[in-house]
Amino acid sequence: MKANHHGGVTFPSGFLADAACAGIKEDENLDLGILYSEQPCVVAGVFTTNRIKAAPVLLCQHLVASNMAQAVVVNSGCANACTGEQGMADAQEMAALTADKLSVAANSVLVASTGLIGMALPMERIRNGIGSLCLSKDGGDGLARAIMTTDTVPKQAIATINIGGQMVRIGGCAKGAGMIHPNMATLLAFVTTDAVIEREVLRTSLREAVDASFNMVSVDGDTSTNDTVLLLANGAAANKAIRSCTPEADLFLQGLLSLCTELAKGIARDAEGASKLIEVCVEGAASLAEARAVARTIASSSLVKTAVYGCDPNWGRVIAAAGRSGVEIVESKIDLHFGDVCLLKAGTPCNFDESSVGAILEGAEVPIRIHLNSGTFSATAWGCDLTPDYVMINSEYTT
Amino acid sequence: MKANHHGGVTFPSGFLADAACAGIKEDENLDLGILYSEQPCVVAGVFTTNRIKAAPVLLCQHLVASNMAQAVVVNSGCANACTGEQGMADAQEMAALTADKLSVAANSVLVASTGLIGMALPMERIRNGIGSLCLSKDGGDGLARAIMTTDTVPKQAIATINIGGQMVRIGGCAKGAGMIHPNMATLLAFVTTDAVIEREVLRTSLREAVDASFNMVSVDGDTSTNDTVLLLANGAAANKAIRSCTPEADLFLQGLLSLCTELAKGIARDAEGASKLIEVCVEGAASLAEARAVARTIASSSLVKTAVYGCDPNWGRVIAAAGRSGVEIVESKIDLHFGDVCLLKAGTPCNFDESSVGAILEGAEVPIRIHLNSGTFSATAWGCDLTPDYVMINSEYTT
16 A cells, blocks of 8 residues: 655645745754645644643634635744734734735735744744745655654655546655643644545545544654644545445545554654654453553553563553543453563463563554453554663753 | 651651661662551541552552551652552551551551553562561651652651640651652652541642642652651640631641642752752742642743743743643733743743853752733642653663
8 A cells, every 4th residue: 555655745746835944943954844735625623722822723723614725835853832913923924924925815824933932933034934935746755854853764655546437546645852741732743645536525524533542642742733643634635425335435544644653653653752652452352441541551651661661561650541541341250472482461461471571562562452351342552662871862852 | 847857757746657678670769668657547548540550559449448547668769669469468457467467457558659551569678678677756757768769858847836735746758859749649759647646637738738749849740659648646745626617727737838838849849850949939820730730830841940940031931831830821911030030021022131041040949930911820830850860760771
């Protein structure tokens, strides 16, 4: 299903992009970009649940509710959050400048920002940066880089599905390495598709895919003020329209879910200071919500994360985290595995080979599997280890 | 109100204690102790909200519900949690051994354990250890040390109040340096008093004092399986009985609250790897619950904690944490101070002197004050900075 990932958001037909180094970040990396569709797009969005919402989030929520979209302008280095009325004026000006450049309506331009909270956007640099952009089919890679903050690698993914004999493409990119916690929309992610698809299918598919992917990732328990996922569909594939409650809608959801999961895992793997990806599978839960709550609580636990960092087979921390998840788990029913090694069976500790568990904990991906034996639902969450580097990165962010 | 803190739990009349090095911990520190009252005590307890409860917690909950208490036996080094039926048998044997030694009823002996989860108690060492104890009025200091795990200093406090001309004493000790998070009862703390007091007043006072003290401390967001606070009143002061809804009940609550707050702040100050105490005061909230939720969320935020560690004036993280607290805060009403320096006024960033804020962040106690301007309720939470040492301590706990 996957080809190479280059140009994630420009992989579907009819999408162009470019990025520039506008001088918003202190280093000389890309920090401004535009994603553009040759045709107006049906659009869906999921946004942060933080009560403090950045100006671009408020603007996007308003636009996505009632408009078609044709472009996204995004910057990194400055979140344009906690910036008062000036912040909203600046977000609106970013949209207007982009609309002028592309000759589209200002209310068809979405805006996203990520970076330091509480600092005003350097608008002169943004004006110059937008003026310098030159959109192309090759621009997706640059856009994926322009949204990075403490990320060390760009995160892109693509998927294809077959709708009535017609190939439909989906592409996306995401950023996020800190201030990431599942109880929310999520980070920044832009997903494009050339599918012809009903707005309602687009929206429900995005909600469902985000809940099972980005919302199952935690880096540090802190929910950002700027989390935004946008999904734009321009119809360039000219497939038979994807309608609600059809096999085609299921196919689209599966493709979208696969792509979002790949991006979400990429975020956990590249999290601030992380040296390992932790994958927590919960099985046998009484409901999907309970499976997710247990999985996310374990993946978010500082004590689980430090134990994984230290390759310490301290499985009691996993059980303690499950116990504080709010779910009515029953201790005497729990089975726990690290990789293939059983540590706890029906709530009773097993004798296990410490060297086998040590080898699992030393891997780049650490699989933790807990069976609650209380139902038939399962869920997977992704996290990362907590390292001294995480502390150092975050103790020196503004200074 | 405070004298020296030596012998916290043996400061009130009629309480004796002792501690021993029974070999439960790998080092040669005290790890087993008994607290004893010469007279049967009215008792109140608050316990972990974790669904996974250690055997001694389950035993204490049962005993506190309907019995007088005359002793507490406690060990560190092994939590006796996730230990199945053997764990409950071992906790019951600890109580029975103590009851035999003291010639009291087994159901008047409370049990507490703290340490590694998932390991069976080394009962032979516990039997020998209990046998070796020799209770005295000087034993409180030893008991405070015997409950330590990763704590670096013992935490004790005392208070006195005047009830109808009669001095009433309160004393206590606490431990806890990791796996500590406010949504719960809390850690281990034992509080004694020689007050004559009605059982109902004792219970409501403990609940109220714990909610405003231990439950407002967070070290790492992880709730333990073993959290236990016990309050024993033996009546040796022979004061006029403290009854509900009287000025004397208020006096007792204030004394208890002061003592619990001192112990709670001691826990935050001595938290694993911490170099600073963070005190978060929330004012102007619409309810007490909302004030507490905002204060606890800020004090628990990994990003606030790392910024304080690095003396980074990254105040946006405080606002972002408040925004994800679940409270309906209004950005345009928020005032924020670090110490005396105003960083945000009515939601708008202030120009501030970075060196003044730097000096505040470099202090041993960092005061953060946020005014929501939405009501008249306030609350204070205590936390600590997140340091590389926290990660190192917790990556090497069992191995």
